[in-house]
Amino acid sequence: MQKNKNILQLLRKVFGLLQKKQKRGFVLVLLILAVSAVLNQFTPLAIGQLTDHILDQPGFSFGSILPFLLFILVVNVGNQLIQIVRRLIVEDTATRAEKTAREKAVHSLLSAPLSYFRQNMTGNIHGRLNRSLDGITKLVKLVFMDFAPSIATSIAAIVVIFSQLPTIIALLIVLVIPVGGLIVLRQISTQKGIRVQLLQTKSNMDGTMVELLNGIETIRVYDSVDFECQRFSSQSERLRAREMKHHKAMALYDGLKFLNEAVFHVLVIGASVLLASQGVISVGTILTAYLCFTQLTGPLRELHRILDELAENTVLANEYFRLVEIPQDFSYLPVSESTQVPSCNAIEIQGLSFSYPENPDRIILNDLSLSIRPGEFVGIAGPSGCGKSSLIKVLTKLEQASGSLTVGGKPLSDFTRSQLADLISIVPQSPFLISDTIYHNICYGCKRQVTLEEVICAARQAHIHEDIEKLPGGYSFEVSEAGGNLSGGQRQRIAIARIFLQNPQILILDEATSALDNTSEKYIQAEIEKMQRQNGTTILSIAHRLTTLQNCDRILVFDQGQIVQQGKYQQLIDQPGIFQDMYKGILK
Missing domain, CATH: 1.20.1560.10 (ABC transporter type 1, transmembrane domain)
Structure with missing residues (x-):
């Protein structure tokens, strides 16, 4: 029956x-x-x-x-x-x-x-x-x-x-x-x-x-x-x-x-x-x-x-x-109240703890507290598995954590996915590219109509325009699955070009320039810092290549889910600890 x-x-x-x-x-x-x-x-x-x-x-x-x-x-x-x-x-x-x-x-x-x-x-x-x-x-x-x-x-x-x-x-x-x-x-x-x-x-x-x-x-x-x-x-x-x-x-x-x-x-x-x-x-x-x-x-x-x-x-x-x-996913559930995207891009974290649902006994972030000022350029460093990327996942509402996390004074839980997309942009270490033209890949995520001139301008800022011009069809060149017909550096620079179109209030760089040569990295870094000054963008940058963090206003050093050091680049090099060990190649 x-x-x-x-x-x-x-x-x-x-x-x-x-x-x-x-x-x-x-x-x-x-x-x-x-x-x-x-x-x-x-x-x-x-x-x-x-x-x-x-x-x-x-x-x-x-x-x-x-x-x-x-x-x-x-x-x-x-x-x-x-x-x-x-x-x-x-x-x-x-x-x-x-x-x-x-x-x-x-x-x-x-x-x-x-x-x-x-x-x-x-x-x-x-x-x-x-x-x-x-x-x-x-x-x-x-x-x-x-x-x-x-x-x-x-x-x-x-x-x-x-x-x-x-x-x-x-x-x-x-x-x-x-x-x-x-x-x-x-x-x-x-x-x-x-x-x-x-x-x-x-x-x-x-x-x-x-x-x-x-x-x-x-x-x-x-x-x-x-x-x-x-x-x-x-x-x-x-x-x-x-x-x-x-x-x-x-x-x-x-x-x-x-x-x-x-x-x-x-x-x-x-x-x-x-x-x-x-x-x-x-x-x-x-x-x-x-x-x-x-x-x-x-x-x-x-x-x-x-x-x-x-x-x-x-x-x-x-x-x-x-x-x-x-x-x-919890991030798609209706929010308790309608929240406008705040004009202030300060980030405030109090008592944040996180572990993956599959392994709740392994604490990834442990009672973390942190304040990031509007328009601040914050570097994040630390050994593998210390919680750097997990913090980014929590901040972008990809994972759920306990504690308090506010953006512009509003709880993160009160933001819809759409509102977060208007507020935050991220360049991951492994960029996501679709099987479409270069033009559409650079426009990916934009909710407005974008002209070719804007895309070219963004590509120039990402130091990728000349490479695109050499490809058959230029900006109409068809990218294969996962960008298989492009180099790792080209894929990263296409992902970086997106952020210059979007002008986000908060920008997250997760090993965003790891596949680039030093010349391209310095050029792009200068363009990102220029965008920060012009728009007051708050930037969080994760990097294993420590020289990427030289111009940060502040560097946070993580270990076992907690901040164990913070300061400027040269200050941390001179100070005994994890950052100095990483700089000398003792710790990775």
């Missing part, structure tokens, strides 16, 4: 993906199904009457059977035409449902907590998404192109069977349904778990494949192609073994279904012939009984396949709704 309830809930969710127009279209589909099911029954009845007509006439005349033949032709052609209309309606609905489902899935994943992506491999997510979307589309098609027509045809066939045939033959014909149904139900119940295992195994293999492709250069340097192929082969063999177990079971159940149909086939023909020999029915009725049996077993055979595929696609559809029902 609960299982049927779950399936109905799932179908309601799938139906909810459809637009009103498509929902209305299904009324026409159902009407077509009813008409088509009735038309399908005319052929066996007409053939039975045609046979009796020929046998009853002492002198056969071909002209006398022409009306029968024309009737059968018109019925079948008309039936096929309305089937084409039904198919087009269903295909249109299925493609629209897939489009809606894909858009919802993308929105859900882009709004998911970051912890979800730390716990799931990217390839795994991608594989699950594609297969589950395929399941949604197939589910719509199965219900309205296969399942519903089979049910309608079966019902119409049963009505004709009981109205036109002797009761004993009618009962023999329909008895094939419950026996076949029991076999199918047993098949579905035993194979569902295996289908889930296959889905999980394929998703894990997708994750491994993406992992390998992302590390292609390292794999070649270490000459570990054979090792990785062997590792992947082991996963493939486990998948193959599970699939063969599934296929063996399916072959057994298919054999039982065939045996069921064959036994009742023989019983129906034998009973019909026996009754005809006793004069109870005519020869034409024997033929009608045979064709009615095939009219029933055809949809029944399809019903077996449909229920099997329905079970498989139900698993996939449930997986899809698990993806789209991932809880939203």
